[in-house]
Each structure stands twice: as C-alpha cells, then as structure tokens.
Amino acid sequence: MSAPPAITVTDLVKVYGSRTVVDHVSMEVAPGEIVGFLGPNGSGKTTTIRMMCGLLTPDGGSGKVLGHDILRAQRAIKREVGYMTQRFSFYEDLTIEENLRFVAGVYGLEKGAVAQALADLGLTSRKHQLAGALSGGWKQRLALAACIMHRPKLLMLDEPTAGVDPKARRDFWDEIHERAAEGLTVLVSTHYMDEAERCHRINYISYGRLISHGTVAEVVAHAGLTTVILRGGDIVAAQKRLRGQPGVDQVAPYGTDLHVIGANGAALRRAAEAVAAETGARLIPAETGLEDVFIQLMGAAQDNMS
Numbered sequence: 001m002s003a004p005p006a007i008t009v010t011d012l013v014k015v016y017g018s019r020t021v022v023d024h025v026s027m028e029v030a031p032g033e034i035v036g037f038l039g040p041n042g043s044g045k046t047t048t049i050r051m052m053c054g055l056l057t058p059d060g061g062s063g064k065v066l067g068h069d070i071l072r073a074q075r076a077i078k079r080e081v082g083y084m085t086q087r088f089s090f091y092e093d094l095t096i097e098e099n100l101r102f103v104a105g106v107y108g109l110e111k112g113a114v115a116q117a118l119a120d121l122g123l124t125s126r127k128h129q130l131a132g133a134l135s136g137g138w139k140q141r142l143a144l145a146a147c148i149m150h151r152p153k154l155l156m157l158d159e160p161t162a163g164v165d166p167k168a169r170r171d172f173w174d175e176i177h178e179r180a181a182e183g184l185t186v187l188v189s190t191h192y193m194d195e196a197e198r199c200h201r202i203n204y205i206s207y208g209r210l211i212s213h214g215t216v217a218e219v220v221a222h223a224g225l226t227t228v229i230l231r232g233g234d235i236v237a238a239q240k241r242l243r244g245q246p247g248v249d250q251v252a253p254y255g256t257d258l259h260v261i262g263a264n265g266a267a268l269r270r271a272a273e274a275v276a277a278e279t280g281a282r283l284i285p286a287e288t289g290l291e292d293v294f295i296q297l298m299g300a301a302q303d304n305m306s
C-alpha cells in the first residue's frame, strides 16, 4: 500500500471582501515529493500555502496536511510544518548561532538542536557572524536552518530564492533535493523557470484558479503549443511583421534569434515561413519552453477574466 499523501486539499476557497483570491483549489502532494507552485503576482500562492500551513482558515473546502484536518487541527499542522516566508527576517545584530538559539527557544527544542542545524546547513564555521552582515545566499541558508530545526515533515517555501545569486540558488536546491530523498515533502512557490524544472511536479495558478498541473513535460505537452525560431536576416523587421499575424501568439527575441509561439501550429508555420522569406531569416523548429507555456496561460487567463 502506498503512503498517504502529505497534502490533500479539495476546493479550497479564500475570499477577501468581494474578491475570491483562492477559487476552489485542489491539490495532492505525495511524501518526499518536491512540488512547485507557480503563477503571476497576486494569483493566490501565498494565501493557499498559508491555508495549508494552518495559518489561515479557508472560507470553503477541506483537506488534510500530514494527516491533520486543516480546519480543526491547525496547531498540530504548525508543529510539523516548516514555513519559510518570502521576506524572512532575523535579528541582524545577533550572530547566526544566537538567531538559531532564539528560534530553538520558541519551539522549546533541546540544546543540541542548534549545533545540529548549524552542522546540517554548513553554518558551523560561520556561527559567530552577525546575521546582518551575511550575503543573500547565507541569509537564506540561515532561514532554511531556522525553519527545519524542529524537524518538520513538510516544508512550505514561499519564493525562497528571490534575490539570491545562481550559485547559492543551486546549492539551496541541492540541499532541498537531499532532504526530499530522506523523506521531507516540499511545496515551493517560485517565479523562476529553472526552479520549476527542478520540481518533481508543478501546479500553475492564475486568478486563484489552478489551471495546469503535472510534470514539467506534461504541462508543456498539455499546452499544445508550437514553437519555431527565426535566425539571421532582419530580426527587427521580422518581429514587427509577425506581431498580430494569425497563429502568432508570442514573439520573443532571444539574443539574435526570434522565438515565435502559437497554439495553432499550421497557421503559425504559414506566417513564420512568409516572414522568414521576406526578411531573409532561416526557420528552425524548436521545443516549447515552460516560460512560453506560462506566458500563454497568463494571456488566456486574462482573456477569461475580461
């Protein structure tokens, strides 16, 4: 028998005033899975995460997180979940170790917990450094140490690597994958495509509604988009000519290439062939990227709302 899901929520709803900011969101996450949560700014990711963490009571829907009812057992959920908020904060004039000691005190953890967390996150040699003097990557490592010190079974990360350099982001993700291999479940919201690609599965939310989910390959395939590249020739003229043509939904320059994307493959190819011939460009078939899919989904969601 397979293990019960770490998260299973059905039809979650949150309403602020007259606005439904989370609109019947259902999701299931298996233990040890890393699931990405993507969507434009203000689409409802943080609000959904907070309902799952037991920090916010839903106005509708039901579900269980780590076997606890999200409506009735919020305290039990908080004990077993680590939540890293978008803008994590520390006492800047305290050292790494002092900050972790403070967190350990809040959770009532035993003495060894701080030393263990320092060792786990490679922070021992820096433990006397002031939190305020750390670079973005080390600050984020401290935040991760603070939110996994009480040994949560589920980690909710809300845009954990915003403003952190690529090397620190990669180290962070390696750390997350190691933890997941040990059984930790992770739900992570992000705006970065490379991070989405490091998740086992992703969920895409827009205007509070979950509109696509699955592995990255499934989400891309499900979007059914065609992509071609125009290379060489007069790219500026080609870009102007292609915009608004039947079949052409997106035109995006990438260096000296022009990526042309659309849902109607036949119409897209016709338009691209004609413009390539006019502007002296070569036409190269290409794979559709996750970012192209998300931009298409954003456009489609806006059309539905207007």
Ligand SMILES: Nc1ncnc2c1ncn2[C@@H]1O[C@H](COP(=O)(O)OP(=O)(O)OP(=O)(O)O)[C@@H](O)[C@H]1O
Binding pocket: 016, 021, 039, 040, 041, 042, 043, 044, 045, 046, 047, 048
């Ligand atoms: N306490 C609140 N009262 C009123 N409106 C709120 C409240 N919290 C969030 N909202 C609104 O709900 C919507 C969803 O916000 P939320 O923070 O969940 O989005 P998000 O997807 O996490 O955005 P981002 O990517 O910018 O972090 C936004 O329009 C936001 O302004």
